[in-house]
Amino acid sequence: MNKLDVVGKREPMLDAWEKATGRARFTDDLAFPGMLYGKILRSPLAHAKILHLDLTGAEKVTGVKGAIGGEDIPKKKYGIVPMAKDEYALAIGKVRYVGDEVAAVVATSLDAAEEALSKIQVDYEELPAVFDPVEAMQPGAPVIHEEVHNNVSASIRKEFGNVEKAFGESDFLFEDTFETQAVNHCPLEPQAALAVVDPSGKVTLYASTQIPFFLRRNLATTLDIPESKVRVIKPKVGGGFGQKIDLYAKDFCAAFFAMKTKKPVKFVYEREEVFTSTRQRHPMHIQLKTGMRKDGTILAQQFKVIADGGAYNSTAPLMITLACYFIMLPYRLENLLFEGYHVYTNKPVGGAMRGHGIPQVRFAVEAQLDHVAEKMGIDPLDLRLKNAFQAGAPHPAKLRVQTCGFSDTLKTAAKGIGWEEKRGKLPFGRGVGLAGASFPSGVSNMSHISSGAMVKIERDGSITLLTGAADIGQGAETVISQIVAEELGVPLEDIRITAADTEITPLDPGTFGSGVTLRAGNAAKIASQEAREKLFEAVAEKMEVNVKELEARNRRIYVKGSPERGMSFKEAIKFYQYSDRPMPIIGRGSYQPPAKEPTTLLKEDGNFSPAYSFMTQAAEVEVDTKTGKVKVLKMVASHDCGKAINPMLVEGQLEGSVVGGMGQALYEEVITEKGRVLNPSFLDYGIPTAMEAPSITSVEVETNDPEGPFGAKESGEGTQLAPAPAIINAIYDAIGVRFKTLPVTPEKILQALDEKKKE
Amino acid sequence: MRGKEVVVKRIITLNVNGEEFEFLTEVHRTLLEVLREDLGLTGTKRGCDLGTCGACTVLIEGKPYLSCLTLAADVQGKKIVTIEGLAQDGEPHPLQKAFVQKGAIQCGFCTPGMILMAKAFLDENPNPSEEEVKQAISGNICRCTGYTKIVEAILSLTHK
Numbered sequence: 042m043n044k045l046d047v048v049g050k051r052e053p054m055l056d057a058w059e060k061a062t063g064r065a066r067f068t069d070d071l072a073f074p075g076m077l078y079g080k081i082l083r084s085p086l087a088h089a090k091i092l093h094l095d096l097t098g099a100e101k102v103t104g105v106k107g108a109i110g111g112e113d114i115p116k117k118k119y120g121i122v123p124m125a126k127d128e129y130a131l132a133i134g135k136v137r138y139v140g141d142e143v144a145a146v147v148a149t150s151l152d153a154a155e156e157a158l159s160k161i162q163v164d165y166e167e168l169p170a171v172f173d174p175v176e177a178m179q180p181g182a183p184v185i186h187e188e189v190h191n192n193v194s195a196s197i198r199k200e201f202g203n204v205e206k207a208f209g210e211s212d213f214l215f216e217d218t219f220e221t222q223a224v225n226h227c228p229l230e231p232q233a234a235l236a237v238v239d240p241s242g243k244v245t246l247y248a249s250t251q252i253p254f255f256l257r258r259n260l261a262t263t264l265d266i267p268e269s270k271v272r273v274i275k276p277k278v279g280g281g282f283g284q285k286i287d288l289y290a291k292d293f294c295a296a297f298f299a300m301k302t303k304k305p306v307k308f309v310y311e312r313e314e315v316f317t318s319t320r321q322r323h324p325m326h327i328q329l330k331t332g333m334r335k336d337g338t339i340l341a342q343q344f345k346v347i348a349d350g351g352a353y354n355s356t357a358p359l360m361i362t363l364a365c366y367f368i369m370l371p372y373r374l375e376n377l378l379f380e381g382y383h384v385y386t387n388k389p390v391g392g393a394m395r396g397h398g399i400p401q402v403r404f405a406v407e408a409q410l411d412h413v414a415e416k417m418g419i420d421p422l423d424l425r426l427k428n429a430f431q432a433g434a435p436h437p438a439k440l441r442v443q444t445c446g447f448s449d450t451l452k453t454a455a456k457g458i459g460w461e462e463k464r465g466k467l468p469f470g471r472g473v474g475l476a477g478a479s480f481p482s483g484v485s486n487m488s489h490i491s492s493g494a495m496v497k498i499e500r501d502g503s504i505t506l507l508t509g510a511a512d513i514g515q516g517a518e519t520v521i522s523q524i525v526a527e528e529l530g531v532p533l534e535d536i537r538i539t540a541a542d543t544e545i546t547p548l549d550p551g552t553f554g555s556g557v558t559l560r561a562g563n564a565a566k567i568a569s570q571e572a573r574e575k576l577f578e579a580v581a582e583k584m585e586v587n588v589k590e591l592e593a594r595n596r597r598i599y600v601k602g603s604p605e606r607g608m609s610f611k612e613a614i615k616f617y618q619y620s621d622r623p624m625p626i627i628g629r630g631s632y633q634p635p636a637k638e639p640t641t642l643l644k645e646d647g648n649f650s651p652a653y654s655f656m657t658q659a660a661e662v663e664v665d666t667k668t669g670k671v672k673v674l675k676m677v678a679s680h681d682c683g684k685a686i687n688p689m690l691v692e693g694q695l696e697g698s699v700v701g702g703m704g705q706a707l708y709e710e711v712i713t714e715k716g717r718v719l720n721p722s723f724l725d726y727g728i729p730t731a732m733e734a735p736s737i738t739s740v741e742v743e744t745n746d747p748e749g750p751f752g753a754k755e756s757g758e759g760t761q762l763a764p765a766p767a768i769i770n771a772i773y774d775a776i777g778v779r780f781k782t783l784p785v786t787p788e789k790i791l792q793a794l795d796e797k798k799k800e
Numbered sequence: 801m802r803g804k805e806v807v808v809k810r811i812i813t814l815n816v817n818g819e820e821f822e823f824l825t826e827v828h829r830t831l832l833e834v835l836r837e838d839l840g841l842t843g844t845k846r847g848c849d850l851g852t853c854g855a856c857t858v859l860i861e862g863k864p865y866l867s868c869l870t871l872a873a874d875v876q877g878k879k880i881v882t883i884e885g886l887a888q889d890g891e892p893h894p895l896q897k898a899f900v901q902k903g904a905i906q907c908g909f910c911t912p913g914m915i916l917m918a919k920a921f922l923d924e925n926p927n928p929s930e931e932e933v934k935q936a937i938s939g940n941i942c943r944c945t946g947y948t949k950i951v952e953a954i955l956s957l958t959h960k
Contacts, residue, residue, distance in 0.1 A: 053900045060908025061896040061915065063843015063883035070842035227943050229847045229855055229909035279845075279909030280943050312848035514907025514944055689903040693945055697906065700946030723852040723941055731934040734947040 046594060047526040047533055048751045051689035054519045055538065056277070056512075067277045068233035068249045073305035076235075077106055077147040079298060080154040081290055081308070082161050083318060084136035084143050087387035087716030088170035088183060091135055091143065091163060098160030099146050104153030106302050108146040108161070114297050115265045121255060121287050121392075124643075125195065125354040127186060130263060130293035135168070137185050137352035138387050139717045140317035142290040147298045147306050172716055174349040174384035175326065185352060185385040194350065195357035195383035197365050197643075201437040202376030204332075207341030211332030215413055219329065219405040220782040223349070223711035224322035224704075225315070226394050227728050230279020232319060233309040234291040236299035244296045245272040245544075251285040251511050252551030257543045259288045260296055271296070275541035278513040282701070283393035284320045285513065286553045287355055316721035320355055320392025321711055323348040323383075325364075325401040329409055332376075337419050337427045341376035342368060346402060350383045351390035357383040358643055359484075360391070360398035366438050367399045368406065370479035371447040371655050372428040375437055387716045393553060395701060395761040399480065404783065407476035407766030412779055420464075421770070422455050425477055430655075432744075441648040444744035444754070446681030447655035451477060453740045457677035458659035464774060470666055474770025475659040480759025481650030482683070482749065483556020483634065491633040493547025494564040496525055496572045498626040500618070502596065502611040504529060504536045506568075509549025510561035511541040515757065516690040517557045521565045523686050524750050528569035530593030531610060547631065555755035558686060559651055562750035563632035572628025579617035580608065635748070651748040654755040655681040658699065658763040660735075662771040666794055669787030673703050673733070673768060679740035683754030692739040694757025699737055702764025704729040707784050727784075813876050816841065817885025831875060832856045832867035835882060843883035843912045847941070854940030857913035858882050864920040883912035886919065894957050895919055904953040906944030914940045918954045927959050 059065040096108040111133035120126030131142045144161050148154040171177040171185070177192040185192055208214060228249075235247040244266070250256050253273040261268040278285060291308035298306040310319070325348050332341040346364060350357055365379040383391075396403075414421040430436075432445040454475055455461075463473045497505040506525050512518040522536040540546055549561055573593055580598050581588040584606070592601045599607020608616070618624060634651040659677040664670075678695040685691040708727035712719045720726050745752030765783060773779050778793040813822045816839060823838055832849075835841040835858070844867055847855035851869040858867045859881040886893045895915050898904070905911050914937060921928070921936035928936070933954050934947070942950060 051903070053903065054905060056908070057900040057905045058892075058896075060905050060911050061883075061899050062887065062892065063841070063912050065908050066842065067845075067909065069846065070836075072837075227941075229845070229853065229907065229941065229943055231847070277908060279847075280907040282943070309846075312850060312853075514909075516906065693903050693906055693949060696946035696948040697942075697944045698946070700948075701943065722850055723848055724850070728941055728943070730938040730941065731947040731951060732938045734934065734951075737946060737948050 045527055047523045048686050050687065052519060052523060052533055052687055054516045054690065055522060056518065065277045067230055067279055068235055068247050069309045071235055071247055071276065073237055076305040076307055077149060077298065077302060078151040078154050079145055079147045079294055079306055079308040080158050081142050081294065082144040082158045084139060084141040086136060086165055086167055087139050088168040088185065089136050089165035090168060091132060092166050093164040094144060095162040096144065098162060099157035102148065102153055102157040102160060104149040105157045106147050106149065107298050108144060108157060110144045114293065115263060117263045117265060119259045119263045119288050120354060122354065122356055122359055125357050127354045130290055138389060140389065141352065145290065145294040147302065170387040170716060172386050172388055172713070174347050174386055177384050177386050178382065185387060189385060192385040193382050194354050194385055195361050197361050197379065197381045199365055200378045204341045204343055204376045204378040207376035208332045211340050212335040213333040213417060214330065215409060216330045217409050217781060219327040219408065221325045221401040221404060222783050223324045223389065224394065224709050225711050225726065226282040226284035226320070228280030228282060228284055231310045231312055231315050232285065232289055232291055234295040235305065235307040236295035237305045238299045238303055243270050243272060244299055245274060246292060246296050247274050247276055248292055249278050249285055250275055251281045251513050251553060253511055253541045253543050254509060254548055255551060256288055256292060260292060263293055264296055272544040275511050281513040281552065282395045283397060283553065286393045287320050289319065313721040316711060316726065317389055317718045321389055322394040323350060323360060323391035323398065323401065327402060327405040329405045331409060331413060333413055333417065337417065337424050339372055339374055339428050342374060343378045344368065344380065344402065346381040348381065348383045348391065349386055349388065351386055351388045353390045355390055355392040360393065362643055364398035364402045366649065367479060368402060369437055370440065370653060371430050371477050373430055373434065377437065388713055389711060389718060395698065395758050400762045400765065403478050403762045404766045407763060408769050408779065408781065411474065411770045411773060422451060422460055422475065425451055438646045439648060440653065442653050443748065444652065444683060444746040445655055446742040446744040447477060447479065449742045450655055450657040450679035450681055453742065454657035454659040454677045454679035457679065457738050457740060458661055458675065463661065470664045470775055472771045472774025473659065473661045474767050474774055475657055476763040476766035476770060477657045478759055478762035479653050479655045480755050480762060481554055482559045482652040482654055482755040483650055484554030485634055485649060490550055491631050492549045492560040492564040493631040494561065494568040495547060496565065496568040496628045498572050498576060498614060500614060502535065502614060504531060506536055506538045506565060507546045508538065508540045508561050508565055509546045510557050511552045513552050515694060516687065517552065517561065520558050520686045520690065521562055524562050525565050525569045528566055529573055531596050555758040558753050559749050560632055562753060564630045566750045567630030567632060568628040570628065571630060572626055575626050576613050576617055579620050579622055580613045582620065583616050652683060652746040652754045654683065654759050656759050656763060658767040660764065660767040660771040662768060662775055664772060664775045664790060666776065669790035671707055671772060671785065671790065673735040675736045676764065677738045677740065678760055679742060680756055680760060681742040681744050682756040683746040683749045684743050684752030685741045686751060686753050688741060691741055691756045695739045695760050696737045698757050698760035699764050700729050700734050702761045703735065703768060705783060706765035706768040710784055810873060812873055814872065814880060815878065816880045817882060825872065827873050829872055830868055831858065831870040831872045834872040835867060841882050841884050845909055845912060847909065854917060855910050855913045857916045857940065859916055859920055862920060862923060864917050883916060886915065893919065898953040898956050902949050902953040902956060904945060904949040910940055910942040914942065914950060922957060930955060
């Protein structure tokens, strides 16, 4: 590959200065004259019929401009996965969890809106509720959605190879059960939406969203208006981690009230609402059986997975499918039987969260593998290396893995943590562990899987870039701009980017499945090339050379290898214009994953992603045997991201993801009692602070994927798959106890140490 | 103090970022609300409204305060500095530069509070250890960065 000037550089994010000086505008920072403030009345009961809703008290409160229930807004279901739509903007007929949306009000002040909520009268008839997914599947369990009688709203049963036969041929069989907990994404910015209606009747919704185009479509269908009457603009978004992939009552209610009152309307969720009424990582009950050959080959695995979905579907079918398919990476596994269920319960709703269904099963596999290795007398690192997937190998589900740096991530992570010197050799209470994983670089959904971009070369030599990509703080706009700058041979500062505005920017699926860099990056790359070619044609004509001989670099266009034979970028634009070529100079690009895609995996196997990233996390921990507290001293995050377009941002992704994964291993849990969240605040939830953050070493393994822009693949999301098992494995090395339930709290450690003493 | 009930309003004078502001407002309003809604200083963020996330941190007489737990009426006559007022004569504060250049900013929602907390801390303790830095910002939550680059940025300004 040629030397690169902008790609591969540690550039600060383009909007970092705005953010450092307080000028960056998030949804709640926007205000319009005459703006109304909205609030949502939520169910205090886990499962109940709404017998009567009386809004008259609310309507009488001074300043109140509207109050609605589910019957007052078009009765159209919404959902992020079209086949699994099961939610109304506001509940109709019954509520299904504590926090379900019952009514909404808008008023001239937030105080008046809150006052109005307290005046709404709701008569409920409480229904039997069910909080455990296993119980919810039993005959006779309370039915949460009328059309789903056993509460199983999505399921998958897939067999690859012949598991029974492979178990028969196995020298060792291992069976374990694992439990994972509910985890909240905790974006620092609570969900917000602000709707404004223009004189033509068009609604513009500013929203804290990862998916502006999906949101536009769902708003149009749910409010029964044409898509052309809806514009979604994503201002700065204060983190998402998957939670803002979804659509919420605030979006529909803001748009509905704005249309009704002709005034701007803003809804902002309180932190408690973020905990109780948005989305969370699905708790899973996982039974895992593994068959091993005595040489250390993983012959077969059998899973039974029950995911606690809470009261609604959200991404249910996709989540349970991802959990299945990503068992077969990063290790070779010819024989897999996967049985997975997404089960409704009267609890907060599960949704996509960093890793999306995979971290839970990955925890089970990686924790069990350590045990397998020990029982078979093999070093856990060697066991993983022996079974590591390799690029180009056939995949049982037909995933096409063109590049795979998994073995390198294993080796570098092990080296970084001091595996050879430390494993099994540290004093009691100290230990090391590691775990591996793989993740797609973008998922093909059933629609909206194509990204578009437009690049315009301006007369002053600057570049205008339009992309639909939704930057939620990960730096997507910066990375895509770096790609454009590299292609056009200009510095990053010459790029002006407009992104994530459904009226102006090209279609993009949004930020999910770790596809932004690859998908939107490729679209922008193609658009840049098209614009550049136009300029090259003018220059080639002027210089009487072949277009193919030209290159663009350092704000110059010149004959390859002879920078003196050429002209400045600006001169080139002038020649272009003077040769009566059509202005403006625009390049358009769109990118869709190649080959037989799109497959959904829901119905058939096939290559699900254009590329796959691979990663290993290694941890060193110290367990305080008196208090039961675990301190993670060090983490090494080794990641095959294909090519780091911006190594500083990749590191940032890895570091943040690792600490999130650590939180899930040790501290975080949304605790419910009879469906009510007991700890809906940062104070009680257990989010890691700087005090808990370990020292983190990031290792970027570059494999230059042919499908990725400049070779780039996913980074940051897959990283959250393996920290928890790496830490749990390190705890075993430290104190000799294997934990199968997350999080591993001090209470669990102390209890385990007590039991160990008794043995 | 809502709806038709008696609402007590008072004229309040605040000194924010070196400017005097005078306005009529309800006595129960927090400094966070007044900064964001009356003065348009939206750099101060509302992350929880419970004093648990640190995103609303501002400096009052040089000390860090959670503006969501501070009544505006109680801080009259005191010098308040928000993120918008940290630059001096158009020159960004070294912490702002360090946060930008070290990659300590991702989504940016915690950033204003984090920078102000770090400023107050470094003013008191210009030569802290890494552990002291971590302790100082432990009331400021960040979900994006894992704190690594934030701590690096702050340490880059110490005199060690």
